[in-house]
Amino acid sequence: MIVRHYRGSYEIEFCLTEGAFKEFPADSFVITDENVARLHGPAAPVSRPIFAVAPGEQSKSFQVVERLVDWLAESGASRNSTVVAWGGGVIGDLAGLVAAVYMRGIEFVQIPTTLLAMVDSSVGGKVGIDTGKGKNLVGAFWPPSQVRVAVGFLDTLDPRDWKSGMAEVIKYGLIMDEALFAQFEEMEWTSVEDWRPIVERCIELKRQVVEQDEFETLGLRATLNFGHTIGHAIEAATNYAGPSHGEAVAIGMVIETRLAERLGFCPSGTASRIAECLALQGLPYSAPPGLNPESLVEIMQRDKKATERRLAFSLLTRVGECKLFGGVPREEVLATLTNG
Numbered sequence: 001m002i003v004r005h006y007r008g009s010y011e012i013e014f015c016l017t018e019g020a021f022k023e024f025p026a027d028s029f030v031i032t033d034e035n036v037a038r039l040h041g042p043a044a045p046v047s048r049p050i051f052a053v054a055p056g057e058q059s060k061s062f063q064v065v066e067r068l069v070d071w072l073a074e075s076g077a078s079r080n081s082t083v084v085a086w087g088g089g090v091i092g093d094l095a096g097l098v099a100a101v102y103m104r105g106i107e108f109v110q111i112p113t114t115l116l117a118m119v120d121s122s123v124g125g126k127v128g129i130d131t132g133k134g135k136n137l138v139g140a141f142w143p144p145s146q147v148r149v150a151v152g153f154l155d156t157l158d159p160r161d162w163k164s165g166m167a168e169v170i171k172y173g174l175i176m177d178e179a180l181f182a183q184f185e186e187m188e189w190t191s192v193e194d195w196r197p198i199v200e201r202c203i204e205l206k207r208q209v210v211e212q213d214e215f216e217t218l219g220l221r222a223t224l225n226f227g228h229t230i231g232h233a234i235e236a237a238t239n240y241a242g243p244s245h246g247e248a249v250a251i252g253m254v255i256e257t258r259l260a261e262r263l264g265f266c267p268s269g270t271a272s273r274i275a276e277c278l279a280l281q282g283l284p285y286s287a288p289p290g291l292n293p294e295s296l297v298e299i300m301q302r303d304k305k306a307t308e309r310r311l312a313f314s315l316l317t318r319v320g321e322c323k324l325f326g327g328v329p330r331e332e333v334l335a336t337l338t339n340g
């Protein structure tokens, strides 16, 4: 599959885990995290210089970028070198940013190892790190030169990270592809190989969106944020110690659809249908107790620098279709959060 972008195009190639590092540019430098190196290093031998950072969001920082840039320089990386991001979304975002800035930009290849990274973060060219003032506050559009997807890596993923990716997959079904969503209303999974066609479909859907609205100016790429406005508010209100990102997005998708129903944008019963599917897949569908609706709305307004009384939301018009709505009254959001 080819993805076109503002500087050219890149190929997304499916391969086996053993093949992930085959025929690599001689002059490449691999960035990964300690979990991926420990779990998959033996089966996917990397015959290139490799740097494993500590796992987790805290590695998306200026300090780690500086350490990686120093490592590249000390190891002799040149303008013609390639950075390989081997890991989850954290590694893709971090190594991508390093590639974007090292010597004013060098090539990079993504080898995603989490479901979320395969279906979401490795496609679309957004890279970045966090600062004390906010998540993804420093970043760039720096598309990879290639993405290699081996679903075999998913074999070792823990349940929390499965769920994170699963919420995003269900989201693609809800915003763009009813048949994809419907699979999750029945299906239980047996092996990671079952996931290959699903991963492929999600990447194809993301490709369609990012090719048409690469810089998020037309309201189309914004539909990928379905579930995320309320999801992010829940993550922030619980100081990132409550529901995981995927769980918060799952809850956000249900509440945002209740809001769409309330506003008459989508048929009633849609939110309950989503909640049932999420329950079958082991994902939560209602907010944890004790959250104050007023403070959730305040967080959303802060996030979006929204005008006082109205908020923008990507909302379903039916299962399989989503639109960006600019002027949702604050009171309607509040009433949905308060009364369901």
Ligand SMILES: NC(=O)c1ccc[n+]([C@@H]2O[C@H](COP(=O)([O-])OP(=O)(O)OC[C@H]3O[C@@H](n4cnc5c(N)ncnc54)[C@H](O)[C@@H]3O)[C@@H](O)[C@H]2O)c1
Pocket (backbone or CB within 6 Å): 033, 034, 035, 036, 039, 055, 056, 057, 060, 087, 088, 089, 090, 091, 093, 113, 114, 115, 116, 117, 120, 121, 122, 123, 124, 125, 126, 127, 136, 153, 154, 155, 156, 157, 158, 161, 164
């Ligand atoms: N650039 C984008 O468009 C975009 C889109 C969505 C999310 N993101 C970013 O992605 C990040 C989240 O990604 P994530 O959920 O993949 O997080 P992650 O990279 O932290 O991975 C989650 C955990 O899984 C471990 N792991 C990775 N691969 C594994 C494997 N095969 N087996 C077992 N464990 C494995 C990691 O060590 C980590 O502990 C966030 O920083 C988010 O901002 C970026």
Ligand SMILES: [Zn+2]
Pocket (backbone or CB within 6 Å): 168, 228, 245, 249
């Ligand atoms: Zn997300």
